[in-house]
Amino acid sequence: MHDTPEPDTGSEHNGFADLGLRAELLATTASLGYEEPTPIQRETIPVLLTGVDLVGQAATGTGKTAAFALPVLNLIEPGAPAEPTALVVVPTRELAVQVSEAMFKYGAGQGVKVVPIYGGQPIQRQLQALDRGVHVVVATPGRAIDHIRRGSLKLDRIRTVVLDEADEMLDMGFTEDIETILEKTPTERQTVMFSATIPPRIEAITRKYQRDPVRVRIGAGQTAAGKTLVRQTAYIVPRAHKASAMGRILDIEGATSAIVFCRTRTEVDELTQTMNGRGYRAEALHGGMDQKQRDRVMAQLRDGSSEMLIATDVAARGLDVDTLTHVVNYDVPSASESYVHRIGRVGRAGREGVAITLVEPRQRRLLGNIERLTKQKIDIAKVPSVADLRARQIEVTVEAVREALAADDLDDYNPVLHGLAGEDSDRNLALAAIKLYHEARGATTDEREIPDASEDRPKKHKKKDRGDEHYGPGSKFTKPKDRPKGNVGPGTSLVYVGVGRKAGIRPGDLVGAIANETDLVGREIGPIRIADSYAVVGVPEAAVQTVVDALNATTIRGKKARVRPYVD
Ligand code: ADP
Ligand code: MG
Secondary structure (H helix, E strand, C coil): CCCCCCCCCCCCCCHHHHHCCCHHHHHHHHHCCCCCCCHHHHHHHHHHHCCCCEEEECCCCCCHHHHHHHHHHHCCCCCCCCCCCEEEECCCHHHHHHHHHHHHHHCHHHCCCEEEECCCCCHHHHHHHHHHCCCEEEECHHHHHHHHHHCCCCCCCCCEEEECCHHHHHHCCCHHHHHHHHHHCCCCCEEEEEECCCCHHHHHHHHHHCCCCEEEECCCCCCCCCCCCEEEEEEECCHHHHHHHHHHHHHHHCCCCEEEEECCHHHHHHHHHHHHHCCCCEEEECCCCCHHHHHHHHHHHHCCCCCEEEEEHHHHCCCCCCCCCEEEECCCCCCHHHHHHHHCCCCHHHCCEEEEEEECHHHHHHHHHHHHHHCCCCEEECCCCHHHHHHHHHHHHHHHHHHHHHCCCHHHHHHHHHHCCCCCCHHHHHHHHHHHHHHHCCCCCCCCCCCCCCCCCCCHHHHHCCCCEEECCCCCCCCCCCCCHHHCCCCEEEEEECCCHHHCCCHHHHHHHHHHHCCCCHHHCCCEEECCCCEEEEEEHHHHHHHHHHHHCCEECCEECCEEECCC
């Protein structure tokens, strides 16, 4: 499927031994469980060991860190004086920490000292760390310059400068800083760039600061094993249905840890609200958040207390989350390169991953661009139907009950059974217990069918997308006037909200606002109907006044709306 098959070296034994690395590093990589070098490692490490300059290009998650780290560490003798001989420049604080941890780990056999320096951390601590002596400095550009100016980062012994995620640094406007840093390091240095993509701006840096660099490029989508382990699927979904489509797809996929990419901060915040409103544990991650908040949400995803991180590209770039199962492109990235970066978040180093892309009908063309860049086909699938979702929920419940049957503490629950003795048949007791589990899991009774646009010709859906949109359980009514009360589930009442489609209101906005301001959760909210200038939302009868008061006291999508119980 990809056109750049890795060269087969035909070696049966551990391939690291062939690269020319010192014994300590071979021992360390073996102890980390690295069995074979990844393609980028195999191609670049022997070259870097000769000391020449290099530009290395490979998709995210293909092991670029070790590709530059191992050769750098190879030069450090155990017990060597602790003065910086290598400087690694990275775009973000997270990467500084991540790369420095990796280099520390790889260099542990030689006692290598590594320090990350980045903005946002008190400079005092970094001054002390630098003062105590280090072999390798991993820095963000601004903070590196700061330390160079203070004299706390000495560059006269630097042998290697690595620019990691070079494309990203240039995108983030660090070009000048990088030039400053390169100009202050010894001219006989080795200059190494690693990047997932090589835009023209990198070429400019190359011409100015590298000497006859060797270029190594590994095709996208390859992993340590040289196989594509990321399953890539796209769904064609009208904009208004994207949030529910995503929730349903992730439900069916059984996603436990996902990163969802949005284009803007606002989109991140809105979608996070919507998904929480629908009962997902979702957290936002974007550049507008301070470091503490970002660390917190990353930790939550890693330890499983959140199941979904909704992020912008910049904020999530380069992060390596071991547990990640799914990457979702909430929009087709308009730059195909971002797609490569994003899906690099899963399927790392031999694990299997899934990349899901939601495509609005008018964005179909962009998919083709991505397929051309990655030289891989993206399958177009149908959005799962309500029946699919039900079937999946039943599967999950059956599996859970099976597992519980195998547990050895079943007898602990005997008192409950005794308490119910004789009240009904075993069968009905079992059914009732299953019902409770099913509901507690949040297996929603989601009744909406999401229109499938995967076969639409671009002309057709134009018409289809106009007119009132209907969402929510039991939303069978078609026009406001003939909306018979009977179609709204028992116990559900309607609330009138005086903003509608003209104000840009989408179902998610209403669900989000209500879930935010009241105790209700997403699955208790609906049906939702949005007309041009107003919307009608179903909520539990008992909560009508609470919802009305809460919505009157807040704004929806930044707009004040008149809200009252709905009367026909
Ligand atoms: P990149 O910088 O290309 O995005 P990383 O350097 O962050 O990728 O590596 C991704 C993951 O692969 C890390 O978890 C790393 O520990 C692992 N890894 C790197 N090299 C190997 C290897 N040779 N075998 C197995 N796992 C590896
Ligand atoms: Mg990297």
